[in-house]
Amino acid sequence: MANTSSTHDVKVLGAWPSPFVIRARIALNIKSVEYEFLAETPGSKSQLLLQSNPVHKKIPVLIHRGKPIAESLVIVQYIDEVWSSGPSILPSDPYDRAIARFWAAYVDDKFFPSLRPIKSAQGEEKAALVKQVNEGLVLLEEAFQKSSKGKAFFGGDRIGYLDVAFGSMLGWLRATEKMGEVKLLDEAKTPGLVQWAESFCADGAVKGLIPDTEKIVEFAKLIAARMKGSGSS
Amino acid sequence: MANSSSTDVKVLGAWPSPFVIRVRIALNIKSVKYEFLEETLGSKSQLLLQSNPVYKKIPVLIHGGKSISESLIIVQYIDEVWNSGPSILHSDPYDRAIERFWAAYVDDKLFPSMKLINTAQGEEKAAIVEQAIEGLVLLEEAFQKSSKGKAFFGGDRIGFLDIAFGSMLGWLRAIEKMGGVKLLDEAKTPGLVQWAECFCADGAVKGIIPDTEKLVEFAKILVKMKGAPLGKN
Numbered sequence: 001m002a003n004t005s006s007t008h009d010v011k012v013l014g015a016w017p018s019p020f021v022i023r024a025r026i027a028l029n030i031k032s033v034e035y036e037f038l039a040e041t042p043g044s045k046s047q048l049l050l051q052s053n054p055v056h057k058k059i060p061v062l063i064h065r066g067k068p069i070a071e072s073l074v075i076v077q078y079i080d081e082v083w084s085s086g087p088s089i090l091p092s093d094p095y096d097r098a099i100a101r102f103w104a105a106y107v108d109d110k111f112f113p114s115l116r117p118i119k120s121a122q123g124e125e126k127a128a129l130v131k132q133v134n135e136g137l138v139l140l141e142e143a144f145q146k147s148s149k150g151k152a153f154f155g156g157d158r159i160g161y162l163d164v165a166f167g168s169m170l171g172w173l174r175a176t177e178k179m180g181e182v183k184l185l186d187e188a189k190t191p192g193l194v195q196w197a198e199s200f201c202a203d204g205a206v207k208g209l210i211p212d213t214e215k216i217v218e219f220a221k222l223i224a225a226r227m228k229g230s231g232s233s
Numbered sequence: 234m235a236n237s238s239s240t241d242v243k244v245l246g247a248w249p250s251p252f253v254i255r256v257r258i259a260l261n262i263k264s265v266k267y268e269f270l271e272e273t274l275g276s277k278s279q280l281l282l283q284s285n286p287v288y289k290k291i292p293v294l295i296h297g298g299k300s301i302s303e304s305l306i307i308v309q310y311i312d313e314v315w316n317s318g319p320s321i322l323h324s325d326p327y328d329r330a331i332e333r334f335w336a337a338y339v340d341d342k343l344f345p346s347m348k349l350i351n352t353a354q355g356e357e358k359a360a361i362v363e364q365a366i367e368g369l370v371l372l373e374e375a376f377q378k379s380s381k382g383k384a385f386f387g388g389d390r391i392g393f394l395d396i397a398f399g400s401m402l403g404w405l406r407a408i409e410k411m412g413g414v415k416l417l418d419e420a421k422t423p424g425l426v427q428w429a430e431c432f433c434a435d436g437a438v439k440g441i442i443p444d445t446e447k448l449v450e451f452a453k454i455l456v457k458m459k460g461a462p463l464g465k466n
Contacts, residue, residue: 055338055371069330071337081326094313098301105303106287139287 010035011063013049015042017219019112019168020072021060022209026164027079029205031086043226073104076164090161096147097161100154103143104165111136112169119179119220130182134189140166141190148192152199159203167200167210175216242267243295245281247274249451251344251400252304253292254441258396259311261437263318275458305336308396322393328379329393332386335375336397343368344401350412351452362414366421372398373422380424384431391435399432400442407448 010028012035014021028035040046045057052068053061062069062078069078080089090097114132121129147154147162154162177184185194201210211219242260244267246253260267272278277289284293284300294301294310301307312321323329346365353361379386379394386394409416417426433442443451 064327067327069327069334071334074330074333074337077333078326078330081329094310095296095299095301097313098306098310101306101309102301102303105306 009065011038013038013061014059015040016211018059019172022168023072023164024060024062024075025209026205027076031083100162103162107166115176118176133184137190141193144192170197171210171216174213178213178217241297243270245270245293246291247272251404254400255304255396256292256307257441258437259308263315332394335394339398347408350408369422373425376424402429403442403448406445410445410449
């Protein structure tokens with residue numbers, strides 16, 4: 001598929017803080033695909049969002065030639081398959097693909113949900129949550145060692161599917177460390193991931209997309225205040 | 234890939250699990266012989282604990298000594314490895330994105346809401362049943378779009394979404410029976426009613442969806458053991 005689509009061919013409905021949106025944007029950057037970024041306003045959902053993702057009403061949504069695709073990991077795979085002449089995002093070997101998909105699902109089903117409650121947790125509950133996240137990171141460290149085979153990324157020399165799936169979480173991971181006053185990624189237990197995180201954030205396809213930790217902390221405070229005020233989640 | 238001896242391919246599973254059923258159907262589509270290693274209810278074999286240490290759950294596919302977990306990941310692996318057999322996923326990237334989207338919907342929304350029906354009572358039950366039916370109506374629409382007048386979501390032959398959703402049919406019928414409710418019906422989901430019959434009669438599926446009665450009996454055993462049928466994943 002030629003690179004010369006007009007930017008109107010490809011739209012991403014999203015918002016800067018969302019790690020799921022970040023995934024779609026990194027994938028498009030890997031493929032050097034230009035796109036129009038339509039930022040949703042916090043607290044409201046645009047008509048376009050409601051129309052293009054009526055089932056979940058959530059971002060990100062990729063709209064390509066008028067057709068919407070939802071669910072960030074589905075979108076990333078779609079991008080990899082459509083722009084097949086660009087650098088591959090998923091590994092080529094079926095077993096490696098299964099492993100990358102397994103850990104990406106782990107990030108969504110276990111890791112990210114265990115990260116979220118830390119910032120507002122206290123005492124024993126907080127300690128238990130932190131322990132859970134740390135155990136998850138140790139598993140991901142092992143996966144990194146096996147998958148990278150000594151290279152910089154889960155994907156090897158270049159960032160790949162699992163780099164995108166997990167790396168998109170780094171902004172929130174660091175913000176959680178700050179807000180919760182805990183250390184999650186550390187040199188002692190997860191040395192490979194510490195190095196990987198630096199390399200990932202510096203990568204050309206990623207630069208500028210992982211929000212500053214401070215900005216996320218501010219944003220998290222805003223959300224918390226709004227939720228307290230409205231009394232609903 | 235040439236016909237492997239059946240010892241090359243093992244499936245760790247149990248007959249009642251819809252997730253295990255997915256894997257078996259996929260292997261049948263590809264005419265792959267495999268050894269089925271049945272887990273005993275209430276205990277986890279050494280092999281299971283070794284081959285899926287992260288989740289300790291079935292199904293696990295062991296191929297050439299390597300283990301793959303998570304049913305939808307296993308199905309995609311099977312499709313990619315035995316690529317000379319009939320395709321399971323669509324060839325078009327957009328169609329693949331749609332079937333992955335709905336397969337995730339079955340796992341994240343539909344099946345969890347179906348399971349809740351078993352333990353719910355009164356008004357809460359009515360609300361959950363309504364939610365499940367709304368989900369099925371969405372899948373009816375998806376079926377109409379996807380099948381384009383043919384028998385299956387995959388068209389003429391069963392495909393990824395047929396497997397992801399069809400694997401749930403045994404439990405869907407058991408839940409209807411135990412709950413005294415109708416989920417799939419001619420009025421709201423006529424396409425799916427017809428599809429369900431075709432799916433269960435398909436050569437790759439025959440004999441794998443357990444009889445409704447057997448599942449109802451099994452659910453009773455689970456209640457005794459855990460206090461709730463299908464209490465946990």
